Amino acid sequence: MSRSSDPSGEPRRAQEHHFTxxxxxxxxxxxxxxxxPRRGAVVMFHRGHEHSGRMAHLVDExxxxxxxxxxxxxxxxxxxxxxxxxxxxxxxxxxxVQTFIQHIQxxxxxxxxxIAVLAQSLSAVIAAAWVHDYAPRLRCLLLASPAFSVRLxxxxxxxxxxxxxxxxxxxxxxxxxxxxxxxxxxxxxxSFDSDPLITRAISVNILLELYDLASRVVxxxxxxxxxxxxLISGKDxxxxxxxxxxxxxRLGAAVKEKHVLDGFLHDTLGELERDKAISxxxxxxxxxxxxxxxxxxxxxxxxxxxxAAEAVALARPLAMLSPRGIYWAIGRLGIRIGGxxxxxxxxxxxxxxxxxxxxxxxxxxxxxxxxxxxxFVDRQYLSAIGWRGIRRRxxxxxxxxxxxxxxxxxxxxxxxxxxxxxxxARYVLxxxxxxxxxxxxxxxxxxxEKSVRRGRERIxxxxxxxxxxxxxxxxxxxxxxxxxxxxxxxxxxSGLYELYSxxxxxxxxxAGVAAAMEPGGYxxxxxxxxxxxxxxxARTLTRQRDGAPWxxxxxxxxxxxxxxxxxxxxxVDQRIDPWGIFTVSLARRLVA
Numbered sequence: 250m251s252r253s254s255d256p257s258g259e260p261r262r263a264q265e266h267h268f269t270x271x272x273x274x275x276x277x278x279x280x281x282x283x284x285x286p287r288r289g290a291v292v293m294f295h296r297g298h299e300h301s302g303r304m305a306h307l308v309d310e311x312x313x314x315x316x317x318x319x320x321x322x323x324x325x326x327x328x329x330x331x332x333x334x335x336x337x338x339x340x341x342x343x344x345x346v347q348t349f350i351q352h353i354q355x356x357x358x359x360x361x362x363x364i365a366v367l368a369q370s371l372s373a374v375i376a377a378a379w380v381h382d383y384a385p386r387l388r389c390l391l392l393a394s395p396a397f398s399v400r401l402x403x404x405x406x407x408x409x410x411x412x413x414x415x416x417x418x419x420x421x422x423x424x425x426x427x428x429x430x431x432x433x434x435x436x437x438x439x440s441f442d443s444d445p446l447i448t449r450a451i452s453v454n455i456l457l458e459l460y461d462l463a464s465r466v467v468x469x470x471x472x473x474x475x476x477x478x479x480l481i482s483g484k485d486x487x488x489x490x491x492x493x494x495x496x497x498x499r500l501g502a503a504v505k506e507k508h509v510l511d512g513f514l515h516d517t518l519g520e521l522e523r524d525k526a527i528s529x530x531x532x533x534x535x536x537x538x539x540x541x542x543x544x545x546x547x548x549x550x551x552x553x554x555x556x557a558a559e560a561v562a563l564a565r566p567l568a569m570l571s572p573r574g575i576y577w578a579i580g581r582l583g584i585r586i587g588g589x590x591x592x593x594x595x596x597x598x599x600x601x602x603x604x605x606x607x608x609x610x611x612x613x614x615x616x617x618x619x620x621x622x623x624x625f626v627d628r629q630y631l632s633a634i635g636w637r638g639i640r641r642r643x644x645x646x647x648x649x650x651x652x653x654x655x656x657x658x659x660x661x662x663x664x665x666x667x668x669x670x671x672x673x674a675r676y677v678l679x680x681x682x683x684x685x686x687x688x689x690x691x692x693x694x695x696x697x698e699k700s701v702r703r704g705r706e707r708i709x710x711x712x713x714x715x716x717x718x719x720x721x722x723x724x725x726x727x728x729x730x731x732x733x734x735x736x737x738x739x740x741x742x743s744g745l746y747e748l749y750s751x752x753x754x755x756x757x758x759x760a761g762v763a764a765a766m767e768p769g770g771y772x773x774x775x776x777x778x779x780x781x782x783x784x785x786x787a788r789t790l791t792r793q794r795d796g797a798p799w800x801x802x803x804x805x806x807x808x809x810x811x812x813x814x815x816x817x818x819x820x821v822d823q824r825i826d827p828w829g830i831f832t833v834s835l836a837r838r839l840v841a
Contacts, residue, residue: 260309261318268352270324270345272337277301277328278321278349280357281308285315289363289388289538290353293320294346294372296516297396298334298424298448300327303441307367307518310527313534317357321349323372327446334421334450339375339458340827346379347823362542365534367391369518370488374459377466377496380473382778382825382832384806389476389504389537391530393517394485397463397492399456407460414453421450430486431516434523465829467496469779471555472805474545476504478533480526482513501555501805504543506533547808548815551752560750560802563787577788584789590623593630601793602786603748605672605700611636612643612675635782638830639744642775645824645833646743647680652822653739653771653835654686662769664688667737669724669762670745671695674704677741678711687716688739694722697793725754730761738770743833747777748792750802752812759816768840772818776809776832777801806832 263279270276279301291313293304301320308318324345325331336342353359365388368376373395380390401407402425413420428438441447479497481490497507508529513520518527551557567574588595593610600606616627630636654664664686668677671693681687691713695701704719723729724745740762746755762772780786783801792799809832810820818836825832 270348274324276321276324278319281318283315283317288315290317290359291365291367294368294376296369297371300446311531326448334448335452336455338827339455339462342375343379347383361386362388365389369393371396374463378462380475381466382829383823384810387475388542391478393480394482394488394515395493396488397467398489400487400489410453410457420453422453422456423450426487432514432519433521437519467492470496470499471501474501474807476537477502479507480517481509482515482517483509483511485515487515547811548752550808551750556803560800564800580789587626590619591627591630592617593627602790602799604793605697609673609675611639634828638826638828641826642831642833643676646676649773649833649835650680657738662738664739665737666691666739668693668741670742671704672700674707678713691717693719696723725758727757727761731764733765736767737765738767740766741773743775756812759812763817766838768838770838772836774834776806777803778806779829
């Protein structure tokens with residue numbers, strides 16, 4: 250194996266540290282500081298069942314002494330706390346990655362553009378999902394044998410596990426993987442077999458969620474624009490190869506490369522002949538850090554991006570007598586019948602399923618309808634995954650509104666809040682309902698007069714008359730936003746830009762938001778990078794403004810962040826629901 254070119258000739262030694270995750274768990278990690286003028290950092294994520302010590306050999310073998318290296322022990326693994334092989338959800342693990350990267354940035358002064366991520370197997374899926382969902386401005390991403398589809402050799406294993414999980418709740422699946430299925434290197438086999446920190450079991454919830462996550466990431470890989478290298482083990486008995494090839498084919502990165510390593514088993518970077526893989530990784534890292542980070546322009550994604558093509562296809566009428574035309578006609582009939590029984594469906598049909606009135610009903614989440622059957626139908630309607638995501642989005646909005654207010658007060662600035670499309674004003678008033686840290690002033694806008702009247706009533710009901718007012722306003726009118734005085738320090742746009750596919754129109758609104766704000770203020774905005782029911786919505790539901798089919802063009806998080814960044818903001822934090830549907834981000838208004 251290659252050894253370090255460090256002038257001292259000695260292997261690099263790790264420092265041992267901990268960082269605190271978003272939910273208060275202290276995870277263990279190792280850091281190997283650069284021994285030459287630092288060019289960047291490589292953050293490594295270990296395979297399932299393993300820990301950071303299993304990747305330590307790469308620090309010397311990659312032969313990059315001018316880079317800091319980091320590697321953690323995921324929760325429930327190695328020297329990190331938690332039940333062995335368990336995480337509350339795979340979305341927890343994705344957010345752990347976000348928290349770890351933020352910790353490195355804050356603790357060691359590392360710019361995000363100077364960070365490369367290297368991940369293997371299950372962690373490669375989690376890292377790819379993090380890049381998809383959070384759109385970090387990484388220098389590059391290296392994935393080794395990502396576990397987009399784990400081989401389960403027992404017939405009907407996956408549906409069987411789902412059934413047992415539903416009946417028994419949480420339990421653990423013992424891994425069938427032996428060291429001889431991972432690598433042909435006798436030393437690596439022996440160390441794996443004797444390592445007391447190896448976690449042989451995995452919780453069934455993580456295993457099942459992994460399949461859903463992997464499917465979403467592979468299907469929507471075009472949203473990933475970070476330069477990416479994919480290393481595939483040609484003789485992998487642990488994960489299937491076709492999904493890895495599909496992922497690469499769909500990748501949206503302008504710079505991407507794929508290498509199939511013939512004869513390699515699953516532990517790509519720990520194989521007997523791993524010099525081949527490590528040389529490819531070293532060369533990729535060197536090339537990516539030899540030039541400035543590429544800037545990907547997504548401003549025209551509304552005209553020629555993959556989500557634009559998707560929206561055009563959804564808007565195209567179907568032949569009435571075709572199988573799909575008949576299928577969706579039956580779906581629309583079901584919505585009409587459901588509207589007779591379910592109050593929520595009826596409200597959506599009358600006001601538009603994207604209206605403030607409809608969303609306010611979804612927020613309340615109390616089934617109503619004609620008798621027990623009507624309430625049952627309404628319960629099914631309110632339990633749709635999109636509406637569950639909307640309710641989770643509300644919680645994230647409240648959290649980031651409070652965080653923005655706390656940051657403003659910490660810097661000595663007043664909190665003057667503006668919601669440019671408030672609907673029923675529910676999430677703003679709920680965010681500050683406890684009476685502590687209320688804003689000095691709240692201005693709520695909406696172009697729907699029903700929402701304005703309902704919002705004014707809610708202000709009075711909740712006792713906010715002394716600081717809040719609700720006015721009719723057009724959130725897409727830049728001039729109206731520019732004219733607002735005094736300037737606001739905390740602005741929110743929730744569920745607004747998702748309704749408009751035109752980036753030019755959205756950019757004008759964002760420019761107005763920036764002009765309506767004090768420098769150093771905070772902007773809370775939402776995005777819908779993914780939705781599993783786009784065709785259901787487009788073929789059966791109608792929108793508020795014209796009663797036409799509700800065809801949505803998704804924006805990737807990278808696209809939305811670019812539009813916000815071009816308006817003069819820098820994203821500082823983000824939340825996303827467990828299904829990857831809705832994000833809520835917090836951005837700071839830059840000083841001109």
